[in-house]
Amino acid sequence: MDNSQTPLLDRVSAPADLKSLSRDELRQVADELRAEVIDAVSVTGGHLGAGLGVVELTVALHATFDTPHDRLIWDVGHQAYPHKVLTGRRDRIRTLRQKDGLSGFTRRAESEYDPFGAGHSSTSISAGLGMAVASELKGEKRNVIAVIGDGAMSAGMAYEAMNNAGAMDARLIVILNDNDMSIAPPTGAMRSYLAKLVSGPVYRGFRDTAKSITEKMPKLIHETARKTEEFARSFFTGGTLFEELGFFYVGPIDGHNLNDLLDVLQNVRDAESGPILIHVVTKKGKGYGPAENSADKYHGVNKFNVITGAQTKPQSNAPSYTSVFAQSLIEEAKADDRVVAVTAAMPNGTGLDKFAELFPTRIFDVGIAEQHAVTFAAGMATEGLKPFCAIYSTFLQRAYDQVIHDVAVQGLPVRFAIDRAGYVGADGPTHAGNYDAAYLGAIPGMVVMAAGDEAELRHMVATAAAYDEGPIAFRYPRGDGLGVDLPPRGTVLEIGKGRILREGKSVALVNFGTRLGEVIAAGEKLMAYGLNPTIADMRFLKPLDETLLARLAKEHEVLITIEEGGIGGFGSHAATFLSSHGLLDGKLKFRPLMIPDVFTEQAGVNDMYAVAGLDRAGIVATTLTTLGIDTAAVPRTTKA
Template sequence: MADKPSTPLLDTVNSPAELRALPREDLRQLADELRSEMIDAVSVTGGHLGAGLGVVELTVALHTVFDTPHDRIIWDVGHQAYPHKILTGRRDRMRTLRQKDGLSGFTRRAESEYDPFGAGHSSTSISAGLGMAVASDHLGTPRNVIAVIGDGAMSAGMAYEAMNNAGAMDARLIVVLNDNDMSIAPPTGALRTYLAKLVSGPVYRGTREAAKAVVQKLPPFLHEPARKTEEFARSFFTGGTLFEELGFYYVGPLDGHNLDDLLPILENVRDAGAGPILVHVVTKKGKGYAPAENSADKYHGVSKFNVITGAQAKAPSNAPSYTSVFAETLIQEARDDERIVAVTAAMPSGTGLDKFAELFPNRIYDVGIAEQHAVTFAAGMATEGMKPFCAIYSTFLQRAYDQVVHDVAIQGLPVRFAIDRAGYVGADGPTHAGNYDNAYLGAIPGIVQMAAADEAELRHMVATAAAYDAGPIAFRYPRGDGMGVDMPERGAILPIGKGRIVRQGGTIALLSYGTRLGEVLAAADRLAALGLNPTVADARFLKPLDEELIARLAATHDVVISTEEGGLGGFGSHVATFLAANGLLDGKTRFRPLMIPDRFVEHASQADMYAEAGLDRTGIVNTALTTLGYDQAAMTAALAKI
């Protein structure tokens, strides 16, 4: 690792107020030091790198021009906000980023008064900012509200819904479009910067308002031609027609790394008065760090890395990741079936579909950060006989719940949902935890739900989904590597709604749904050492439940314990409902569901999170002994033997 960077100017800045006290000529040096500090901090903890590097100058400019925290800056997506965290009193904790009890990787209201709105998912800032602006008007508290939206977030419909509403309300809202991928209209030198300064300034705006007054005195039939002439003249240079149509005053595009341009333009915008304004800023993802500039995808989110070489650390593993197993298996199936297509919502590499795209470039569709559209788009393909695999993280599929219900399930369409990042995700915390799909999909009639116990089971479930045409089918799998089991060459088609006995025993039945199976088997070994030889079953399916298997376990065991990587209302709830409805809890059998607790759990390692939930081997053993009636003394004595 390189030595910690020298940051003499940044060392004097512990708050935006101190930043605003600096001479303007010092801000370039401050930005350079801020960039070096961020690179060094993220090299220690891992996290999101490229997006934050791209907004260093913009962050400095915003906190210089606006009176934060009285003025509100909302970062969308929140992973752009690392430089903002450093400048707002959290620099001394940056090397705890995404660690247990450390700083969040996203903005959080509970973390700082400078974070007015939490953001883990994208495309929410304009809606939230509009709400803040309207509330400020109602309360008679004048303030600027700035929504910084970028990193693809403008591809989501919610952003345009909010802009449409803001334009109609003529609300005082500033939207900064951080265009860091493909510019709508890239800047090409001094002329564009000059025009941005011009149209943001009081002279132009005053002239424009005066012209509007003159137009009002013209005959009505000339009003619309005059408006379109002015709009065309400006949009010819600025490309702002779309935003103008939505009711925003458009400024830009401008170089987001040039403080000499950013500062006066933002000052003009700040002083412009009422009405929504959009400032189009073009930045480079990974700016100032060559490895991140040259590989924006690879350095979007990173593990710990060497600052000098850019090499990222990765723990050695003999097992493939679940994501790669999904992708490789889908490729196998797609080679044999030309109707198989893949859909992703701006996550081709995160879902492993970049590998699919290399082989089948005409059979993959990246729809942008638009999960609702992705699901209905897939439904449309399914109506015509295609076999769409919609690969979306569990936490992001929540955003498309209505579409899953109305556009897929009610119509019985065979859309395949590959649900990545199921269960706890570790350092990304509660905004990204995939805790709810067991419950929210389990409430939908007619859907098939599967959870892979290991990477071999995932291969079977991909094959099963490819063969299933009777309606929607979903399979879930976690973040990280598999268990290292032997892998079949091809996936086998599983009988729908049938689980399997993994280990036969008595007294206690451990019924696993998902990849807790490894911990369940380890718990079974500990219990066997105490003379309690449990049965271990892999449910495989939540819907339809293997009712025959569950009834047999309840009839032949004193205790049945279910485990799942999901929250209340999921697998355990379905098992309990079946047992109660069929009178199977009226005798000696005691049922205990183990699940993710009904609260938001802060970021930590996945292992720590599951241990806290009682879903590791120790927690499972403790639950078994407690249910069997062991008191604390007996439990302590028993556990001392293993």
């Protein structure tokens, strides 16, 4: 941006610079900050709506509290872009979510102003409570503030933390950023006045004095007084739930009224007693028309035109795997009214919004509550329904106990549609779906599939719908398919059977998942070296096609497995089988290719696969090296 458009923001290199500004100047800083975030995200893409909604709150928090001494924790991190600009990272804000650039989430290694990293939601209150207790034990006086969205408050972990904080009477400030549910939206001056009143020292002093007096009275009078005060406050503020959890409730207040925010935060900052919850109502996408009018589409955005709001669309002739899953599930639901869908606050991300248009009574969005989603689906399975639980790979990790205890141990036919399996590019290590094959493959009785292309995904949806013997999962990546022809409806696959795409000799390339296109391309490149590789697509991790794998091992000199998952996945299962049957004791050279055992930083997804050796050049190089062929002349490329 032209710096002349942000004269006050230009003077803010750290939050301390805000403290010398007047309230009118802070208002101008907020306006300039909003413009800066819009411009930056238009260049990089990323999460837009949530950040625009907390601009005034971000300015007020940093102007009021002494960060980083006072700990400010942003739940998830979607809303933290304005925070990054104000905390010394403005010069790098246009590197968001790019290789070697700023993370799209808060990150401890990135700044002292990020006391806790967060890519998944609903962790801020637990972390904040831990910090508050640690500060008390060390004799350090500081405020700890956790900012959490109303969507994140649908997760049980948030309430577990609040219950613990209330019972401990911990010194913790929780700010509920209500930008969707509008639990009790503020209307008029009276609500603002009451919020400031109940957060102020006069009211709190009176309340504490009255409380100490009533505690000495007979129990009936004490309880009546307590309930009367809570009723009077909740009549205006709706805070009874939080009071019952042990929090002093303040709000709701207008999250875009900077003066009200400053007044309330200053009152709360100077209070000495236990946990406080401030209910702030904001508008997602505030200040940018396209984002205000379509908050769901501007939650996460591609690069866009600031004037028109039009987003850049990737050029591809192939459908996305997510859309193929959604349409395939619709076809199965048309044929069987027992098919139902469950999502954990991601109907759009999983494609189930399309399902909902046709079957509104057969889709269930349970909020950010993956544990509940899995057990809820298990309950439906006990009654003969066919639940498809569609959850991103990285988020399903949060429900691992439920997958084992509530589904697998009981042999219930819950279908797990695992989106975003493998690398996810700009969202980085917190969102990479690297582990599902390993953690599901360890569960007895679990069928685990991975689609080699979009047609295979359609078949796997049909296979899962038809399978009633126990839990079954199928994984597929973010992004577009290979452009193969799609059947109108999937065909049920034989459980535990892979397929041979090309018969060759000497070298067997054994694929599991959507590296298949690169495996096929690698096979073609190997022909230039006089090799004629066999190409197999195993389809199933569990049950493993042992017959096919044994034949490949016996008939080839080199066997290479390729998968877009971490250690413990398909390659590990194949190695266990081969070694336990004595098939690695002879001439066979076995090499597993998988995602390295590290947290891979954000970058372009093709770059990630190239570094991991999971592109065609990496597969060729591994093959030649294993055979002892000089790879110096082997070209490295990530292009199709």
